Amino acid sequence: MAFKIGNIQVFPHNYFFDFMKWRKVTVGISIVLVAVSLLIIGIKGLNYSIDFLGGAEIQVNVLNKSITREQLHEAVGKAGINHAEITTYGSLAARKDNSESYIVRMQREKGQDESATTNRADKLVSSLKAEFGAEKIQIASITNISGKVGKEDEYKGYMALLLSCIGILIYIAFRFDSRFAPGAVLCLVHNVVIALGVMTLFGRPFTTVSIAAFLTIVGYSINDTVIVYDRIRETRSLQPKMSMIDVVNRSISQTMNRTILTSTTGILALLVLSILGGGSIEDFAITMLVGIVVGTYSSIYVAAPLTLMMDGYLNKLGWKKKDAKELAKEVRPKDYAPPINVRKKVPQDKK
Structure with a gap:
């Protein structure tokens, strides 16, 4: 070989x-x-994601980058939220106050309605404020996401x-x-x-x-x-x-x-x-x-x-x-040429 x-x-x-x-x-x-x-x-x-089941989306602004994404993820886990996605939000270059913004996407649990998801989102916000302090994080918005789309x-x-x-x-x-x-x-x-x-x-x-x-x-x-x-x-x-x-x-x-x-x-x-x-x-x-x-x-x-x-x-x-x-x-097209290993050799006197 x-x-x-x-x-x-x-x-x-x-x-x-x-x-x-x-x-x-x-x-x-x-x-x-x-x-x-x-x-x-x-x-x-x-394992359907929030795209299909729906849930809540929370924008969290972290002041002076004192809280990392890993710390935020651990705090969300401590609050009892198992299915959550945390992504960076917005452009870092556009921020002049050296802050950081994250989007926490919390998936709706099976069998729960929209009001139950809203209550879980409110509890998560309270837990984050208690964990890091209201002076270090700001909750910019809380949005409910429907799974119908x-x-x-x-x-x-x-x-x-x-x-x-x-x-x-x-x-x-x-x-x-x-x-x-x-x-x-x-x-x-x-x-x-x-x-x-x-x-x-x-x-x-x-x-x-x-x-x-x-x-x-x-x-x-x-x-x-x-x-x-x-x-x-x-x-x-x-x-x-x-x-x-x-x-x-x-x-x-x-x-x-x-x-x-x-x-x-x-x-x-x-x-x-x-x-x-x-x-x-x-x-x-x-x-x-x-x-x-x-x-x-x-x-x-x-x-x-x-x-x-x-x-x-x-x-x-x-x-x-x-x-x-x-x-x-x-x-085979009109100008087809077969592979080299199957071509017939032409004698020298007939060239």
């Missing part, structure tokens, strides 16, 4: 590995992971995921073959469910940013899958007598460099955001990090095996697949 730092070559030019040898095992592992993820989501439930965003997010999967199913069926479409869509469902299960397991908040992250995972995953599918179609046109399982193995092997390097680049960037991002950026980065890892795995060990299964099933039903000549017309 080759590895170079210059030009960043990871696998040799003629790299080949029998990926489909383990397809039954990998598909079984994926089924187990999806089932476990659904079980975790069903038992623990999604969040519910609408949640519905729209789910509809966006559903419509995107339907659109991808139709596109793959027309662009490639009906054998490819189910594997691509099930691969997307597999990635989103596992990512959602991991986030639920670790208690990460489910926000409107999380919906954006899942939609990004869908786009990233289908891009990786389409690269593999396109190489499968191209290999079939170049090697029409090769068995489908060999075509899939060879195509995945040829795209491994691209898959590993692209995924590694994304993972490194998301690791930095996960550690240093904070707030909603951290939630987005962690969700995407899980999605990229699972998506890279599924494009090889979920989408491709499902395509083989569909190919065998449709062949039994007598569903005629596209002829190699038809594929060649679709794949």
